[in-house]
Every structure is written in structure tokens, then in C-alpha cells.
């Protein structure tokens with residue numbers, strides 16, 4: 001009974017583990033993802049060339065020199081073998097050299113900042129991670145979406161990535177690499193879908209309370225025309241929904257499990273404003289300090305006028 005239960009648990013967990021592959025990095029649908037999967041497999045197999053013999057030999061030696069073994073040849077003078085030395089040094093050196101070359105080449109090839117070549121002009125999408133949702137701005141099309149990313153299959157997409165506040169990581173496992181989104185700076189990623197489909201996207205970096213609901217569908221349309229139709233539909237159906245700088249402030253407020261939203265118009269330069277936000281805030285702070293300095297000098301006048309409501313800590317500083 002216990003054994004049957006154990007078998008059932010083992011079977012269930014195997015099924016679970018295998019179903020984990022579906023839709024993940026081991027089931028790639030884009031060129032970058034396919035190349036990365038091959039890299040994972042090659043690196044794993046190369047390392048198994050060492051790991052498997054070590055495991056086999058460990059078990060073999062334990063069995064060969066077991067306590068009850070009586071007729072094994074005893075060789076106390078044996079201490080060195082050039083053949084064994086050659087094997088244990090040469091094999092790892094060769095593996096490290098091969099891994100090194102593969103790493104060097106693939107690091108250049110799969111550089112997330114490098115545009116995908118030979119597939120024509122790329123589409124640009126500006127990605128902003130908010131607490132806790134994803135904003136996608138299409139600067140060339142002048143539209144934006146929340147928690148839904150649409151692009152044509154077989155067209156390279158350039159993602160410009162930033163964050164409103166908390167650090168997140170933009171990740172569509174079936175298409176390839178994840179890249180961090182960080183406030184006050186822009187990171188880049190180039191991906192392509194080799195076939196149409198809907199792929200899961202999420203943040204690969206924990207970012208707080210609403211993190212689990214911070215998911216989106218990445219939809220690759222079969223054709224460019226299909227994508228163009230989606231764009232014109234968004235424009236037509238959401239023309240009243242305009243993502244202005246002011247609306248963005250509202251959108252940026254923390255919220256969880258956000259439904260998909262569409263914006264038929266977006267203010268020019270919104271992404272740039274988000275990236276530069278902290279630089280501007282810094283400028284404002286200087287201004288504030290400046291005003292406060294003036295305020296200090298003018299405090300007597302202000303006090304005399306008695307019309308200035310100031311926080312207590314501030315007035316204490318002045319006394």
C-alpha cells in the first residue's frame with residue numbers, strides 16, 4: 001500500500017516535472033530561444049562527460065573494493081599512473097576549452113543588445129514595468145497596451161525596457177533571454193517569434209505584493225497584415241483612451257491583477273519622460289532646496305505676514 005502510494009506520488013511528480021517543460025525555455029518558439037536551448041543542452045552534455053564517469057566509477061570502486069571481497073589483488077606499492085594522470089587532466093582541459101569557445105561565440109551571437117540580422121526591419125516596443133503590471137508602448141504606431149504584447153511572427157522586435165520604480169525582469173521564456181527593467185535607465189532586448197502563437201510573459205524578478213499577477217500574453221500574429229489590423233482596431237476601439245503624461249501618473253499607481261487595457265493614443269516621448277523621471281526629480285529637489293534657502297532668508301518676513309503654513313520640523317529648523 002505504502003509502495004503503491006509512493007509510486008503514485010513519483011508518477012504524479014514526473015508528469016508535473018515534464019509538463020513544466022511545455023511553454024518554458026525547453027520549448028522555444030523563437031530563434032534566440034532555440035539557440036539558447038541548444039546552448040543549454042551542449043553545455044549539459046559536455047559536463048556529463050565528466051559527471052557520468054565519476055558517478056559510475058564511484059559506485060564501481062565501492063563495489064570492487066568492498067569489505068567482503070577476498071580475492072582482489074593487493075598492490076600497496078602502486079601510487080602513480082601516467083595514463084590516469086593524462087586522462088584526468090586532458091579531458092577536463094579539452095571540455096573547458098570547448099565550453100570557453102562556445103561561450104565566447106554565443107555571448108557575441110546572442111547579445112541581447114544586438115539587433116537580429118537578416119530578417120528585415122524590426123518593430124520597436126517600449127516596455128515599462130509598473131507596480132504591478134506591464135505597459136507596452138508602440139512609438140511607431142502611437143498606441144499602448146497594458147498586460148498584452150502583440151507583434152508579428154518572423155519580424156524581429158526591439159524592446160526598450162525601463163521600470164517605473166521597482167526592479168523587474170522582462171521574460172518571455174519561449175522566445176529567449178530575460179532582461180532586467182530598472183528605473184532611471186533603459187535596457188534592451190531583441191527577440192523574434194519563428195511561428196505565430198500566444199506565449200506566456202512575466203517578471204522574472206520578484207518585485208513585491210502584486211508580483212504574481214504581473215503576467216501578460218505575448219501574441220505573435222501569423223502575418224504583418226494581422227498585426228496592422230490589430231493596431232488599427234486598438235486605434236479605433238480605444239480612441240477615447242489616451243495615454244497622456246497625466247494619465248500615466250494615474251496608471252503608475254500600485255494595482256494588482258490588472259486586466260488587459262488598450263490606449264488608442266500615446267503622448268510622444270512618454271517613455272523618455274519615464275526613463276528621465278529621476279533626473280527631473282533631482283532637478284526639482286535642487287529647486288526646492290533653493291526655494292528653502294530663500295525661505296530661510298525671508299523667514300522673518302513670512303513670520304510677520306503669518307500666512308505661511310509650514311511643517312513643524314521645518315519651523316524648528318528655522319528657530
Ligand SMILES: [Cu+2]
Pocket residue numbers: 182185
Ligand atoms: Cu542597471
